[in-house]
Amino acid sequence: MPTSTGIAILGAGIFATEAHLPALATLGDGAPSLKAVYSRSEKSAHSLADAAAGALKLATLPSIYHDGDASANLDVLLARADITAVIVVLPITLQPSIVLKALAAGKHVLSEKPVAPDVRQGLDLIKTYNELYRPKGLIWRIAENYEAEPGYRKVGEVIRAGKIGDVIFFKTTVVNYIDKESKWYKTPWRTIPDYQGGFLLDGGVHTIAALRVMLPHALTHLTGFASLNKDFLAPHDTIHSVVKAGDYFHGIAEMTFASPTKSRPEADGFVVTGSDGWLSVNMVNKPGSDAPVIRIAIKSVVKSEGKPEEEKEEVIEIPSKGVAAEQESFFDAVAGKYDDLRLGDPLNALGDVAFIQAALNSNGKLVNLTELLEGAAE
Numbered sequence: 001m002p003t004s005t006g007i008a009i010l011g012a013g014i015f016a017t018e019a020h021l022p023a024l025a026t027l028g029d030g031a032p033s034l035k036a037v038y039s040r041s042e043k044s045a046h047s048l049a050d051a052a053a054g055a056l057k058l059a060t061l062p063s064i065y066h067d068g069d070a071s072a073n074l075d076v077l078l079a080r081a082d083i084t085a086v087i088v089v090l091p092i093t094l095q096p097s098i099v100l101k102a103l104a105a106g107k108h109v110l111s112e113k114p115v116a117p118d119v120r121q122g123l124d125l126i127k128t129y130n131e132l133y134r135p136k137g138l139i140w141r142i143a144e145n146y147e148a149e150p151g152y153r154k155v156g157e158v159i160r161a162g163k164i165g166d167v168i169f170f171k172t173t174v175v176n177y178i179d180k181e182s183k184w185y186k187t188p189w190r191t192i193p194d195y196q197g198g199f200l201l202d203g204g205v206h207t208i209a210a211l212r213v214m215l216p217h218a219l220t221h222l223t224g225f226a227s228l229n230k231d232f233l234a235p236h237d238t239i240h241s242v243v244k245a246g247d248y249f250h251g252i253a254e255m256t257f258a259s260p261t262k263s264r265p266e267a268d269g270f271v272v273t274g275s276d277g278w279l280s281v282n283m284v285n286k287p288g289s290d291a292p293v294i295r296i297a298i299k300s301v302v303k304s305e306g307k308p309e310e311e312k313e314e315v316i317e318i319p320s321k322g323v324a325a326e327q328e329s330f331f332d333a334v335a336g337k338y339d340d341l342r343l344g345d346p347l348n349a350l351g352d353v354a355f356i357q358a359a360l361n362s363n364g365k366l367v368n369l370t371e372l373l374e375g376a377a378e
Contacts, residue, residue, distance in 0.1 A: 006035035011089035141344030145322030151294025165276030
């Protein structure tokens with residue numbers, strides 16, 4: 001990309017350092033140059049700048065901005081003409097206002113998931129973008145790396161190709177162990193969350209995004225229950241839901257961040273069953289690999305006239321690179337290149353929030369996800 005095109009990272013937390021910087025390094029010359037970083041604190045801004053210099057092999061540190069100096073705060077950063085786009089990696093409840101501030105300054109925006117703390121705020125944010133900033137040609141996308149994962153997208157291709165027939169049901173299981181020593185828990189805004197669901201919203205939208213790109217039809221209805229099993233993970237840490245996609249298929253989604261042990265029971269992350277077979281999907285670590293791989297195991301029925309049915313097995317392994325993929329798609333869109341994936345649509349990402357919100361509030365009642373996403377139900 002032209003050297004005059006620059007980006008800034010707003011937010012200096014774990015994911016900015018451990019995910020976005022390595023992804024920029026992976027893209028290399030395919031990414032714009034990182035010209036500035038911002039954090040609310042000067043110390044964390046310096047830490048991110050130092051990490052960026054190392055990860056991206058920069059000759060000079062990116063410029064540092066923070067809230068402690070009026071001459072070097074976020075407004076000053078956003079006034080720079082050489083910065084055309086920003087990556088927003090800030091606390092969930094702070095992000096919407098920063099997204100609007102960046103758009104108002106004429107910047108393209110890639111903001112971390114979830115798109116908003118709840119459906120109502122998400123709808124308002126999307127409405128403002130569509131009315132005020134989209135007509136100006138500004139691009140706003142949501143950084144949902146599970147949506148961008150080539151492995152999960154491959155599952156969608158396999159299903160659409162008919163390798164397991166018509167989908168009839170599915171199950172997703174997420175079991176996580178979080179204790180008070182977890183680096184994620186020690187993040188102050190996660191320790192005492194001011195948004196619904198706690199880790200279920202922050203992490204759960206990943207699982208729903210993966211389902212969204214794998215399944216052939218959108219989920220339309222949900223019923224379920226939510227609970228809190230570890231007090232320090234308030235307001236909720238576990239949900240169990242039964243869902244359906246119109247009259248096409250139904251399934252089960254269960255998620256917990258309250259496992260009592262670091263060891264986890266053996267279970268596939270995703271299992272999708274069709275009329276002619278099934279497939280399982282898991283993210284696994286392979287010895288000697290720098291990144292996890294998404295392993296897809298396909299069991300399909302082979303029917304030959306006059307012969308007994310046989311099972312055919314196929315295993316596909318695709319390296320995980322969702323953050324780099326979402327960044328690349330965003331940068332291509334900013335550069336005006338054709339982008340057939342169109343990753344990060346805010347309304348699609350809000351559908352992931354709607355699922356979690358419905359699961360948290362259902363308490364056994366049926367929730368119409370379509371109506372919730374349209375603002376017709378709360």
